[in-house]
């Protein structure tokens with residue numbers, strides 16, 4: 001059984017602190033919306049009316065409450081698994097099969113991922129067919145939902161199993177500097193996945209085709225040429241197969257780099273707005289944001305893996321959670337379990353970095369176009385089409401937002417315009 005000691009208390013304290021922080025941020029954001037959400041910011045007067053504003057508030061409340069409930073449910077399930085004595089029982093049962101370290105480790109993780117995967121089913125159904133359906137976003141049929149579920153399960157079993165198997169092989173056979181080999185392995189794996197994503201993984205779920213809108217194509221050719229890139233690296237994706245949400249993204253690594261525009265975005269926006277969004281994605285490309293994020297992650301994972309190597313040898317880790325003897329796969333799972341609440345508190349740092357990149361991409365778009373108006377219009381339409389919260393609580397946005405709030409982005413675009421005009 002679990003041991004009541006300082007390690008367990010520290011872990012529980014952090015674990016509960018995460019849940020409390022999530023609840024507080026959710027409440028703050030919703031009460032801020034109730035206070036401010038009924039007054040429409042001047043800049044959205046043309047694209048959003050009072051009825052749309054009420055819809056935005058209702059959607060924000062529904063989706064953030066859903067997010068909080070599902071997160072707390074996963075955390076509850078996780079605590080039960082960790083503290084109930086199930087883990088040492090499972091470890092013992094698997095050991096008796098005599099599958100060796102790697103086979104046993106894969107089986108241990110497979111069994112542990114089962115409850116979370118089962119819990120995912122009702123939450124995913126509710127999210128797609130109740131919440132997204134209620135606001136007119138869902139276009140996914142039940143058949144597509146089922147196929148997606150199987151494909152993502154198979155993909156994560158394959159990729160996760162492969163990485164875990166190799167990692168365990170290094171822990172067992174890699175000597176005292178296994179963590180260094182593991183760092184090279186994990187780093188190489190991340191770069192490979194980033195490269196393969198647009199070529200193999202994304203096409204498992206969506207169709208990617210050349211842009212159909214002929215008028216738009218010439219604009220794309222001109223803009224890409226201006227940035228020194230090839231127009232065929234811009235493709236459209238059949239996002240409307242699943243949802244009416246509109247978006248665009250930049251993905252890939254090396255030769256596989258490309259910009260993806262959702263067909264829903266192409267449908268809803270004027271050509272000059274689409275080109276402004278494209279210029280923003282070109283900004284991510286030219287500023288090498290994906291590479292910078294990857295390199296930063298590599299630096300952290302080197303320190304992280306060294307720490308894992310030290311912690312794996314710590315007897316208290318196993319004793320605390322009821323294991324009679326250390327086993328590398330048990331150690332890896334327990335370390336991941338202990339560190340995950342800490343990872344949550346690192347979120348503001350990753351969000352801040354992401355927002356910095358978004359501001360850089362907006363500035364790039366502003367200079368490439370080179371007018372503020374098309375991007376401002378695109379952001380207004382994106383807000384209306386996706387029912388984006390126009391007035392998030394500043395603390396909530398600071399903690400979670402990967403993009404600066406829309407009002408901030410629009411005023412930055414406009415201010416950049418007046419700065420440029422003044423200098424001329």
Ligand SMILES: [Zn+2]
Pocket residue numbers: 280281284358361
């Ligand atoms: Zn962006």
